[in-house]
Amino acid sequence: MNHWLLVLFSILISISISGILKFIFNRYFINSKPAHYKLPPSPLSIPVISNLLWRGRISPSDHHPILNKLHAKLGPIITIYLGSRPVIFIADRFLAHKALIQNGAVFANRPPPSATQKIVSSNQRNVSLASYGPTWRLLRRNLTENFLHPSRAKSFSHSRRWVLQILMNRLESQEKSAQPVRIREHLQYAMFCLLVVMCFGDNVDETQIKQIEEVQRRTFLSFKRFNILNIWPRMTKIVMRRRWEEFYQLRLEFPDEKRKLDEVEISNLCSEFLNAGTDTTTTALEWIMANLVKYPKIQDKLFMEIKGVVGNGDQEEVSESDLRRMPYLKAVILEGLRRHPPARLLVPHAVREDVVFNNEYLIPESAAINFLVAELGWDPKVWEDPLAFKPERFLNHDNGTGQEFDITGSREIKMMPFGAGRRICPGYQLAMLHMEYYVANLILKYECKSVDGGDVDLSEKVERTMMMKNPLQVHLSRR
Numbered sequence: 096m097n098h099w100l101l102v103l104f105s106i107l108i109s110i111s112i113s114g115i116l117k118f119i120f121n122r123y124f125i126n127s128k129p130a131h132y133k134l135p136p137s138p139l140s141i142p143v144i145s146n147l148l149w150r151g152r153i154s155p156s157d158h159h160p161i162l163n164k165l166h167a168k169l170g171p172i173i174t175i176y177l178g179s180r181p182v183i184f185i186a187d188r189f190l191a192h193k194a195l196i197q198n199g200a201v202f203a204n205r206p207p208p209s210a211t212q213k214i215v216s217s218n219q220r221n222v223s224l225a226s227y228g229p230t231w232r233l234l235r236r237n238l239t240e241n242f243l244h245p246s247r248a249k250s251f252s253h254s255r256r257w258v259l260q261i262l263m264n265r266l267e268s269q270e271k272s273a274q275p276v277r278i279r280e281h282l283q284y285a286m287f288c289l290l291v292v293m294c295f296g297d298n299v300d301e302t303q304i305k306q307i308e309e310v311q312r313r314t315f316l317s318f319k320r321f322n323i324l325n326i327w328p329r330m331t332k333i334v335m336r337r338r339w340e341e342f343y344q345l346r347l348e349f350p351d352e353k354r355k356l357d358e359v360e361i362s363n364l365c366s367e368f369l370n371a372g373t374d375t376t377t378t379a380l381e382w383i384m385a386n387l388v389k390y391p392k393i394q395d396k397l398f399m400e401i402k403g404v405v406g407n408g409d410q411e412e413v414s415e416s417d418l419r420r421m422p423y424l425k426a427v428i429l430e431g432l433r434r435h436p437p438a439r440l441l442v443p444h445a446v447r448e449d450v451v452f453n454n455e456y457l458i459p460e461s462a463a464i465n466f467l468v469a470e471l472g473w474d475p476k477v478w479e480d481p482l483a484f485k486p487e488r489f490l491n492h493d494n495g496t497g498q499e500f501d502i503t504g505s506r507e508i509k510m511m512p513f514g515a516g517r518r519i520c521p522g523y524q525l526a527m528l529h530m531e532y533y534v535a536n537l538i539l540k541y542e543c544k545s546v547d548g549g550d551v552d553l554s555e556k557v558e559r560t561m562m563m564k565n566p567l568q569v570h571l572s573r574r
């Protein structure tokens with residue numbers, strides 16, 4: 096038999112045996128730890144084969160339709176076996192609050208990273224993958240204090256104006272051709288420029304931004320190709336040596352100095368910053384614009400509010416200080432995030448030691464824990480007609496107490512597009528500011544209409560975020 100076939104055959108046998116052993120260990124040994132507590136219910140599964148079937152789906156977001164069916168059958172908290180690790184999914188807002196807020200410190204850990212994640216994060220030395228502890232605290236504080244805190248974010252307002260100019264120039268050149276505009280690519284470029292400038296300073300020019308963008312884009316495109324390396328890293332390093340080399344090549348490099356950034360330097364932090372903030376904000380913006388195009392009355396109402404604040408004079412731009420006087424704009428953004436949260440799952444959470452949750456279930460230290468973000472924000476007991484796009488629901492929430500809607504979910508989780516608790520997205524205020532600022536300026540300048548007066552298709556597609564299956568195309572007519 097061919098030498099490689101023999102190697103492959105032995106690997107498959109070993110994977111199967113180790114998979115079966117780990118499965119049996121996790122399922123029966125862990126279950127019996129605190130004697131009478133069991134893991135949350137799981138569907139019937141066949142060792143190894145079920146694992147391979149689940150793993151065949153590239154990202155956990157691909158599991159959504161099946162997860163929804165399983166939750167309907169087994170209840171709001173379920174266990175799935177992915178690889179050797181149980182993954183626990185929670186689809187109930189009270190249980191989410193109990194885990195992320197009431198037991199925040201217990202549920203704030205991350206599961207061990209996959210082999211490729213380990214390298215991308217310099218062995219968990221970035222914010223999103225670091226274990227809950229001093230390193231994470233230090234990195235998160237550094238990010239928040241230097242970039243994300245509203246007082247710091249203010250100092251980047253000139254960058255936001257510069258990027259607004261870039262965005263408007265790009266749209267203007269499209270507008271002249273009278274062709275429909277695929278708005279996502281322009282929004283994506285704008286959000287990327289903004290974060291690059293925040294990260295590397297004002298001296299970066301557009302050519303350098305494009306170089307950095309190219310590296311990030313290649314990294315993303317190859318994400319699926321490299322996932323397979325994680326199945327059994329020690330073995331794939333031998334049999335898939337070329338692919339590992341390709342993976343190493345993708346890491347950021349100073350164009351001038353021709354040297355790779357130090358592994359533990361800022362490169363992975365910058366990359367994390369750009370990654371975490373670009374696609375998420377762009378996706379949210381595209382969904383919001385899609386709903387404004389689909390529902391012209393909402394767009395008109397928003398335009399009237401913006402016009403009312405900036406006045407009928409010569410002011411051509413909405414300034415950041417104007418945003419505070421636009422409650423309907425904020426409602427539109429919140430409704431966009433509720434109805435179309437870009438992240439359908441959180442970054443997986445973990446507990447630091449086995450715990451009994453809700454006096455009912457064992458949550459083992461080895462489990463990854465996740466939450467069905469969209470479903471939590473579509474609860475018909477909280478939101479009337481939850482799948483409809485109705486920004487008005489955010490104008491009179493909390494029975495007219497006049498308090499701002501609490502997107503952090505600290506008192507009660509009604510939606511959680513940014514997560515909740517200790518690992519809540521640290522960029523949520525910055526993201527809200529970016530969305531409000533760019534939507535307000537786009538709507539002030541342009542009436543955005545659907546192509547040929549047709550309907551806007553709101554079908555979804557899973558990428559890194561939950562995107563529009565058919566990218567939004569708009570006709571821009573200058574007001």
Ligand code: HEM
Nearest residue numbers: 222223371372375376379438441442513514518520522526
């Ligand atoms: C609409 C835009 C955004 C959405 C919907 C979003 C959503 C999320 C979600 C769901 C998480 C996971 C929370 C968890 O695991 O519990 C997260 C984490 C994170 N986000 Fe965002 N995000 C957005 C924008 C941003 C921006 C602009 C930045 C920074 C530039 C950012 C940086 C991060 C970081 C560093 C984490 C990891 C936090 C940690 O593990 O402690 N995000 N985000």
